Amino acid sequence: MTTQPRTMFDKLWDAHFVARRLDGRDMIYIDRHVLHELHAPHAFEQLQKQQRGVRRADLTFSMQDHTVATKPGRTQSTNPDGEQFQVAMREGSLRHGIRLFDLGDPEQGISHVVAPELGLVLPGATHAVPDSHACTVGGLGALGIGCGTSELEHILITQTLAMKRPRSMRITLEGQLHPYVSAKDLSLRILALFGPSFGRGYAIEFAGEAVRALSIEARLTLCNLAIEMGSRSGFVAPDEKTFAYLKGRPYAPQGAEWEAALAQWRLLRSDEGAAFDKELRVDCADLAPQITWGTDLSQTISVTDKVPDLAGDPETRTKSERALAYMGLEAGQAMLGLKIDRVFIGSCTNARISDLRTAAQIIKGKRVAPGVTAMAVPGSTSVKRAAEAEGLDGIFRDAGFFWGESGCSMCAGGNGDRGSPQERIVSTTNRNFEGRQGKGVRSHLSGVEVAAASAIAGVIADPRAID
Amino acid sequence: MQPFTSVTGVALPLLQDDINTDQIAPIPTQRSLKPDYQALFFSRARRSADDSLDPAHILNQPQFAAPSIFVTGRNFGCGSSREGAVWTMMAVGVTCIIARSIADLYRENCLQNGVLPVELPDPVAEAFEKRVVAANGAAPFTVNLETQTISGPGGADIRFDISDADRTRLLEGLDDIGMSLKHTREIGAWEARTSVGAPWLQRAVRRPGIEPTA
Numbered sequence: 001m002t003t004q005p006r007t008m009f010d011k012l013w014d015a016h017f018v019a020r021r022l023d024g025r026d027m028i029y030i031d032r033h034v035l036h037e038l039h040a041p042h043a044f045e046q047l048q049k050q051q052r053g054v055r056r057a058d059l060t061f062s063m064q065d066h067t068v069a070t071k072p073g074r075t076q077s078t079n080p081d082g083e084q085f086q087v088a089m090r091e092g093s094l095r096h097g098i099r100l101f102d103l104g105d106p107e108q109g110i111s112h113v114v115a116p117e118l119g120l121v122l123p124g125a126t127h128a129v130p131d132s133h134a135c136t137v138g139g140l141g142a143l144g145i146g147c148g149t150s151e152l153e154h155i156l157i158t159q160t161l162a163m164k165r166p167r168s169m170r171i172t173l174e175g176q177l178h179p180y181v182s183a184k185d186l187s188l189r190i191l192a193l194f195g196p197s198f199g200r201g202y203a204i205e206f207a208g209e210a211v212r213a214l215s216i217e218a219r220l221t222l223c224n225l226a227i228e229m230g231s232r233s234g235f236v237a238p239d240e241k242t243f244a245y246l247k248g249r250p251y252a253p254q255g256a257e258w259e260a261a262l263a264q265w266r267l268l269r270s271d272e273g274a275a276f277d278k279e280l281r282v283d284c285a286d287l288a289p290q291i292t293w294g295t296d297l298s299q300t301i302s303v304t305d306k307v308p309d310l311a312g313d314p315e316t317r318t319k320s321e322r323a324l325a326y327m328g329l330e331a332g333q334a335m336l337g338l339k340i341d342r343v344f345i346g347s348c349t350n351a352r353i354s355d356l357r358t359a360a361q362i363i364k365g366k367r368v369a370p371g372v373t374a375m376a377v378p379g380s381t382s383v384k385r386a387a388e389a390e391g392l393d394g395i396f397r398d399a400g401f402f403w404g405e406s407g408c409s410m411c412a413g414g415n416g417d418r419g420s421p422q423e424r425i426v427s428t429t430n431r432n433f434e435g436r437q438g439k440g441v442r443s444h445l446s447g448v449e450v451a452a453a454s455a456i457a458g459v460i461a462d463p464r465a466i467d
Numbered sequence: 468m469q470p471f472t473s474v475t476g477v478a479l480p481l482l483q484d485d486i487n488t489d490q491i492a493p494i495p496t497q498r499s500l501k502p503d504y505q506a507l508f509f510s511r512a513r514r515s516a517d518d519s520l521d522p523a524h525i526l527n528q529p530q531f532a533a534p535s536i537f538v539t540g541r542n543f544g545c546g547s548s549r550e551g552a553v554w555t556m557m558a559v560g561v562t563c564i565i566a567r568s569i570a571d572l573y574r575e576n577c578l579q580n581g582v583l584p585v586e587l588p589d590p591v592a593e594a595f596e597k598r599v600v601a602a603n604g605a606a607p608f609t610v611n612l613e614t615q616t617i618s619g620p621g622g623a624d625i626r627f628d629i630s631d632a633d634r635t636r637l638l639e640g641l642d643d644i645g646m647s648l649k650h651t652r653e654i655g656a657w658e659a660r661t662s663v664g665a666p667w668l669q670r671a672v673r674r675p676g677i678e679p680t681a
């Protein structure tokens with residue numbers, strides 16, 4: 001029997017297909033469902049109203065991350081606005097027998113950081129979160145799918161998600177990255193090249209030499225930004241690095257089952273000659289550290305570049321003028337040397353242990369520039385513990401960084417950590433939208449390298465130039 | 468779900484590309500489990516630096532106080548998955564969004580709530596946008612899903628495309644969960660198959676002493 005070569009996405013989708021619905025959507029089985037307190041309480045309330053139960057509480061996990069305070073010694077009332085969300089999350093999870101990673105839990109943290117480190121994410125599995133950055137877990141070869149509140153309720157009741165089958169796209173990233181250039185720079189570069197919606201309707205497979213060379217944590221960072229490209233899912237085919245990362249993690253299969261899983265996971269890649277609906281290539285060999293200058297992730301340049309002049313481009317003119325006004329910048333202005341007020345190192349994009357190590361290496365023995373507020377917020381409580389065991393917290397504190405408890409923090413400001421109007425921030429997060437980090441706040445997104453170097457310099461700085 | 472057949476009312480043009488859900492319904496202003504979605508509607512975009520409503524902003528102009536149709540550019544509703552960004556639309560009375568394109572997640576969230584998402588190709592969109600701007604809220608537009616047409620002042624009726632499946636779902640107000648529960652047997656069958664073929668996916672993940680028992 002000959003079979004058509006298939007993409008990894010085809011294999012994943014077909015393996016999870018349950019039924020085709022009346023409205024033409026495919027019902028896809030959800031292997032792991034991770035909730036968070038900003039959106040789950042609404043769904044819990046709906047369940048109660050309709051007197052419905054959760055089909056597979058054992059495959060569902062609850063995380064407190066969006067609204068939790070980062071202050072040492074925090075409680076649920078430290079962020080008064082967050083308390084009601086956290087309480088409702090606790091009650092709903094308890095009522096349905098769902099494992100809750102609550103405040104004070106040694107494994108609490110941002111869902112997209114915690115799920116991989118516990119082995120809750122597995123290659124070839126579907127992983128849904130009522131949060132658009134669910135795509136992060138694609139770094140382990142899973143299909144992460146961000147969903148809305150109604151969809152979350154649908155998954156609780158049926159353990160499936162009804163979706164139109166996306167088309168498939170492969171982005172091949174070629175070349176080797178220079179030191180101080182990371183996965184975040186790769187994804188920002190892709191956004192600069194192709195814009196903020198080219199992935200609409202597609203699932204994206206990231207492939208190529210540059211991707212294979214990335215660590216698992218870096219692949220998670222790369223996939224984190226798939227949603228900013230317009231795609232609900234981005235992933236990397238699993239390889240030996242993936243398996244080594246997962247082996248022995250608490251929720252990963254063990255013993256004979258591990259061996260059986262491994263045998264299946266090794267087949268999880270796009271077959272030679274498989275057809276993609278769209279293919280893109282990016283040469284990354286000369287990639288410099290990237291930074292956003294505007295209010296959209298496609299408004300990205302190399303840190304050594306000048307703000308582009310787009311006045312002649314009728315397509316993007318209004319948008320870029322508006323962005324420049326909001327950001328307090330002018331076309332032609334250099335990014336290097338631009339004075340900043342704040343640096344934030346954190347979020348599901350860049351707050352894993354490798355990120356903190358990279359930042360610590362850059363700031364070690366130095367001081368944050370006067371007038372700059374710098375924060376480092378580990379992505380999970382486990383990451384925080386690991387960092388402290390290595391003494392990284394001391395390096396951050398000695399440099400003048402705030403060292404916080406784990407959570408989303410300044411990424412969306414849902415926990416009260418916000419900047420003030422007109423403040424200029426270099427942030428390792430994933431959205432530079434107007435007002436995202438506080439009203440009027442000017443966010444420049446970058447990798448940890450640029451963020452750490454800028455904290456020390458007090459201006460936007462090139463990490464390659466810092467000694 | 469409320470069936471959608473047609474809507475007639477004020478068309479509000481916010482002609483920008485890439486309007487994200489942070490703009491439509493900002494999180495930091497969502498301080499309550501049950502926020503006032505009407506107040507949340509573009510709550511930051513429509514205010515000046517001193518937090519007062521900016522009278523020049525189109526969303527604050529009296530003729531657009533009760534819009535029914537929201538007209539916008541490319542990649543509308545990108546960003547976070549929050550469904551509140553659709554609920555704010557509904558809270559102010561919008562039941563139809565006409566855009567050059569709509570982000571996948573946002574479009575799904577619209578369908579979940581019986582809000583009609585219409586995507587128009589560029590040349591058609593451009594002409595339609597001009598008509599909406601010219602009408603300036605004074606004369607109503609009608610979007611009819613049965614006939615798949617947009618009508619209103621300043622020109623001929625415009626035909627729009629939507630998949631038959633989505634059209635039926637909206638016209639009949641099909642309940643999303645109800646549609647899926649018809650397939651409960653297939654869900655069970657999938658679970659049984661996978662328990663054999665890939666048991667690590669199906670096995671109840673429980674670590675003794677850590678996980679609760681239902």
Ligand code: SF4
Pocket residue numbers: 065066110111112131133347348349407408411412429430
């Ligand atoms: S860190 Fe930011 S992007 Fe990530 S889950 Fe939290 S709020 Fe969302």
